Amino acid sequence: MTTTFARQPRFSFGMQVALGMIAGLALGLLARQLSGADGVLGTTLHTVGQIFIQLLKALVPPLVFTAIVGSIAALRDLQNAARLVAQTLLWFAITALIAVVIGIALGLLLEPGVRAGANPAAAIVPATTGSWLDFLKGLVPANLLGLTAKTTLNDGGAATVLNFNVLQIIVAAIAIGAAAVRVGEAGAPFLAFNASALAIFRRLLRWVIALTPIGSAALIGDAVVRYGWETLSSLGAFAGAIYLGLGLVLLVVYPTLLVLHGLSPSWFFRNAWPAIQLGFVSRSSVGTLPVTEETTERALGVPRAYAAFAVPLGSTTKMDGCAAIYPAVSAIFVAQFFNLPLHLSDYLLIAVVSVLGSAATAGLTGATVMLTMTLSTLGLPLEGAGLLLAIDPILDMGRTAVNVAGQMLVPTIVAQREGMLPAPNRRTPAPALSA
16 A cells, blocks of 8 residues: 555555655756755755655654554554564564674774774864763653753854653653553543544644655755765765665665565565655754654554554664664774774674663664663773764765665564554564563
């Protein structure tokens, strides 16, 4: 079933997004030939793209909160709720482990740090770093909305920017949803209000999703005009190792898992491609979350009660690109660049950090937090992360696309294993798994 969002569309939604990306590529190349990012066309592409991302992000906090609370209420009626949660977490870990093993293998085989042409003077400690202590403290909500405020001083005065922590929103929503179910009849009015609010936010989501082709055109055009591909020259071996790893996971590992579970890879990618495309151009799992959830439910056929739980959870903890392949290759790159030896225990530690620390990325654009946390855990110079920041936007597009694909893959596999996918989505019965 192909996802559509209008009556009798001339083109499928996936084709509309693809055409938007092609148009964005052409506009980006044109803008580079004219006056660059500061010109009228470059500014327009950037502004339209940012407005689209802001619309998506504005929906994320209320949508995630109401969806998680609603899924907790719905899961109480499912006899296999505990099994669904256990299998979801298990497959998150399995796929992350496969991805990090691929990353380690590519780092050792291709030796990107040995072949780097980067200037050592670019090795500086990034402004944002991550630690296990910060990650653990970040799990505890500072407020029910997961909001944080940051004030910066500039020539025009002070500017305060509000951000939200999706992981904190999920933690708060799980606790509130469980409490609402636990109190029985007293929680019924709240759950009814939550269901009504969820329906409203889903309708708003559908309106924003209809703008995806325009948003994709602006975002891909903005990426081309601002970053181009010239910055890949000094770190070509590193970028090649990252994209090779991402390609192996997306085009080999994921299709293999689908086939082993009796599902058609072409069916999966045909339906999931709009969300994967948006993840590529937006570089944000959080910004893509509304489209990812809508695609998982409507196009892939995963039941809403389960998808509303698994997809938002995956947006913060399922990061095969940002939290598995990227930190593995990057850590080996830094060790090779500074001529520091790594031992078997270090490679095992990379795997452990990647599997357990995926939530540290919190679905935000970029993976600096996860990378610096990996480097600090291994005792490698944090300055090495500064070498990689120049090409991070280009790498982040591929990383996020793999993240989004994995966030749809696991719920689809688990739903297939539990016999929850409707015909004709189901292909053959999947083997049972004791969780």
